Amino acid sequence: MRERPDILTTFTPQNAASLPGGAWLHQRRAAAAERFASAPLPTDKDEVWRYSRIDQLDLDRYRFGPTDGSGATPSALVRALVDGLGPRAGLVMTVAGTPTTAAAVGPVPGLTVTGLAGHPEAETLFGGTATDPSDFVLLNEAFAPDPVIIDIAPGTVVGDPVVVVHVVGASESALFPRTIVRCGASSRASVVEIVVDPAGGLLGLDAPSGTPATGTAAAPPRHLVVPVTELQVESGADLSVVSIQATGPETWYLAHQASRIAAGAVLTSFTVALGGSYARVRTDSALTGVSAASTLRAAYFGQGDQMLDFRTLQDHQAPRTTSDLLFMGAVAEQAHSVYSGLIRIRRGAVRSDARQTNHNLVLGEGARADSVPNLDIEENDVRCAHGSTVGPVDEDQRYYLESRGIEPEMAETLIVAGFFEDIADQVPVPGARRLISRALAARTGADRG
Template identity: 50%
Template sequence: MATARAFTAYASSALGGPEWLRRRREEAFSRWEAAGLPSQSEEVWRYSRIDELDLDAYSPVPPGTAAMDPDTLPCGDAFPGSAALVWSHDAQVTHVELGDELASKGVVVGTVLAGPPGGNAAAAGEIAEEHYGTAAPPRDGLGNLAGAFVDDVVVVSIPDGVVIDSPIVVVHWGSASQEPSLGSNAIFPRTLIVAGTNSKATVVEISTSAPWGAVGTRLLVVPVTEVVVAANAHLDYVSLQDLGPHDWQIAHQASTVGRDARFTSFTTALGADYARVRTDSKAVAPGAETRLFAAYFGTGTQMHDFRTLQDHAAPHTKSDLYFKGAVADEARSVYSGLIRICKGAVRSVAFQENRNLVLSEGAHADSVPNLDIQENDVRCSHASAVGPVDPDQRYYLESRGVPPEEAEQLVVEGFFDDIVARAPGVPAVRAMIHQKVTAKLKEKF
């Protein structure tokens, strides 16, 4: 029976951690009990597959059950040059690496339950208590669920003035339930990134599931990542979603960007059966700049679903969004994005562009850009496109002697190379994204 591990108040309260985190869970659980799951009749869930979600098929992972021998990390060498590494198994952090040099500069890479290795164990908890929920207050039923069943919080904090060139890598690995009779695992990874004044860093989050064993996964992953970028900081954030073909992901990425700070986000969505990412970025002080990029490619019956908010709450702020994706076979994608220029955010500049390639007749992409402008002296534009490979582009390549199938492949590769080239961070980050996208394209070409 699933009841022993269902989404109950008891299961929520059995999770550990400091008093403030327990209180947050209780509050989230009360909201969850009152509101429950959202439905597709709500505008923000239109075009989604939320009505298909059967929570009874999932159960939360009991605390302290995940285990991982660090020597057998399936992709421990994925980032030989990483500045720090966090390994989270079923949203329970099992392994953290942080060099002494960074630790001595006050960099915190750790978790609320375990603290950073070799550092101040209380630091991660204090940072988390201060910032938890500030960038991503729960917006809907899934946010409530994530808040009620979050196990641990990964904390990455870069102190004022510290510059780190190599990426800090956080790997979230989900596995099949060890007790299949209890249903599939539902996991709630939570990450908090705080970039201090004048700091500079790159954080890479990888969400993947276990193809290594014989058992495929049917995970429900509900990650929440909050990014707080202080004045004049440059924070680059890269997320790569490479989940298994039966997994579901409903993610929330939210950032607040301070005075003259710059936040760049690059999201890559390749895996999962249904994967939704809600991206909110709020410019909270003059001079803040946000750049949001995404690349996605769905095959089979996959669906990738993006909701974005470029929120300008201060004057002289800038945001630039460029999302590109393709759908093949019977795959679907949704892009729905809003630029909001609040009253008083004069001289703000915002761009939004979404381009979709539809590679099969059975595939479908929706693109819904929106503007909500409450101020006059601003500059905004949006563009969206949905369609097959441009026949003129194919003709140009064929006129050079490239056969039609290869011409289409070249155009599609180029379509993605164009967006991957904009990924921030060191070249190794772009190389990783490029390698994953290329591997996915090989399924089709």
Template identity: 30%
Template sequence: MTETPLLTTAYGIGREAFQAFLETRDEPGWLQEARQEAWRILQETPKPGPTDEAWRRTDIRALEVEGLATVVRADGAAPPAAVQAIPARREVLAGGLLLADGQRTQRWLEGRLERRGVIFTDLATAVREHPDRVAPYLGQVVRPTDGFFAAMNGAFWRNGIFLYVPRDVEIPLPLRAVLWLQGLPTDLSRILIVVEPGAQVTFIDERLADDAVGSAFHCGTVEIHLKENARLTYIALQNWGRYMWNFTHERAFVDRDSTLDWVVVGMGGGVTKTFLEVALVGRGATAYMSGVFFFDGNQHADYDTEQDHIAPYTKSDLLYKVALKDRARSVWQGMIRAHPGAQKTDAYQANRNLILSPHAWADSIPGLEIMANDLRCTHGATVGQINQEELFYLMSRGLSRTAATRLIVEGFFAPVLDRIPDPDVRRQADAMIHRKLGIPPEEE
């Protein structure tokens, strides 16, 4: 990897660092005020520790917050050609966006969509050029009060992605964005998606970093506003380097008669803690939450999901599948919450874990909070190893142990991978799984 020069002017999250950060920003007053409020909340919020229920299975005591470079810029090499090619495929996409170390290096959108009012750009540009579209929504779904890292992001985020789809606009091909980290030791970014009534869009969000980056830190948020009778298919691929501290708060508000199909593919990171929540705020809202996760080595991943049923006649369905090898560990904590008045709720959650090594470990913790009396809410969780009889059967038909294991793992993940509507993303997820299994690319 090409050596990338860094300009660092401040470390940590104290007053001096925050003031130095603000001096680097050319932003409107409303955003500066929001940052000031987030920083104030951050100073009052302790770093999570083992006594916090949501964090007691994820140890982050080794993370030195005051050692983080919060004012930093990279001026170096362009992203690799393979990364640049991902969002540039005009034959299968309606628009592409590439952010390298927080700087926009590529952006395009079909002209007819721009003429109809679709906005697809980096968040810093959107704040300057489209403040009327950004200001009413930024920080309204994920708030600084949601936790230490939510407050840190609210105060120090540098750039991110903004997608706005106007009323009744249907985008037949996906939009795709890539966040690529190659030279910075820290990344604080936001994703803001607003889909107006009657609109439809598929958005692919990919987060990438090479292991050559070394120890790094990512703190992100995802905010989704899905208006009445709209549809969003949101596919998130997380493939950070394995030395990444990765913390995110991700939440969607789903309004009346709208449908969110949210697919998460997670393979990277060193230590990951992610909060994912869908709030069904309008009558007849529907959310499908799917996840494919494969961790190896000493990776640790903790996913905290919530299906929050606020309005009546809402539906949610969650299926997360996890495979673990070597000494990897996963934690899934799921909650279905049905509020008073959320009658006729139909909610389901399932977490299935496949253990491929004797030292891998999975914690699976489903939960229900029911405050309505006319509904159906169910959950299930399993942790198990490969069935030896299945393995023996496949090997008896001439397959090697590696090939037999590969078929079993692929079959395990298939119910979730089949929910990915984009064939290119599906192939990419398959390749990521094969690499985890140690299968050379020429044998895929």
């Protein structure tokens, strides 16, 4: 355990209480901030932080507080990015934590997109799914200035995605996005959530060649981004969520996605991690009702000295639940990736079927990937399969392509792009699929072939 600095100068209960909001919210924020401040910071000695860089986090270097957000408008690049996603059912955009007046879309019956103040059940929905408030979930609860609730009424089918975009602010600033999705019984909807640093050169923004901002003359901005996404999928509902992390190369990103999936409901989640200095995504998916199903996907590509860190929990709490996880990533140069996942089948979750697969390409001498799959099975009549691979580009594949006259560098590019091709095809929202394919191609160099 690492001692708290004597006084947290930024993330204090007083500062949390200074945020606007109703009485219950003030109380929740203060309580969360108190709990956060009273516990020691995690260290890499803690099992859930093993392999991580948590010991290097310096919270006090970041500033918090509504910057002068008046009139904050997204840049043309960001607007083009959003428009590139295609038709949408709704749009929420923040710049430096401040909601913008980005053009909303006409009302879709059965869909409401509001802040906490605008929703009668906000008090129960806020923190209703992310019920294991530890460390940075608490920090988000204390400091999320403007949580968003996306509520889909029972039986509603929303064809186009609701798009949520968070654009980072000035260097050294902290951002606490909070998105709450409730997908009512037998409804269907999709959400695309993007955290982006337009200076980071990712997602085709600001860097036509696809090269990251690393190594440019100006020091890249440093941000702390702590997003929490709560997904409540009610019985028979079908929710697809795409989360894209495209922060700058010096950003600390500590994300948590919590989901609860009720009887007969389906969650499809696709996570993409490209940016960040240390970027962690914790994905906890609880299958709480009979025959609930989750499909969890992630694609990641680290370079420079990035560390991309994934922790997953497939928590089977009810009979005949299924979960299917596939995380695929590559690390180049000195980058490091971590995948640590647990399948838990609780007593009573008979005939559950869980799969967990993690494939890693290690593309540089100094790159490293750790992959740690785990099982915790309390029931007999279940099926579980887990597997992981860590290794360089397959020598036989390279030989095959080279035997056709393809230069070694191009052969490797093709193989790495091909590695991501299959998983990118599984992005559940077409507009996001195009964006992700392009972003991965820019990373692998395939767009320059």
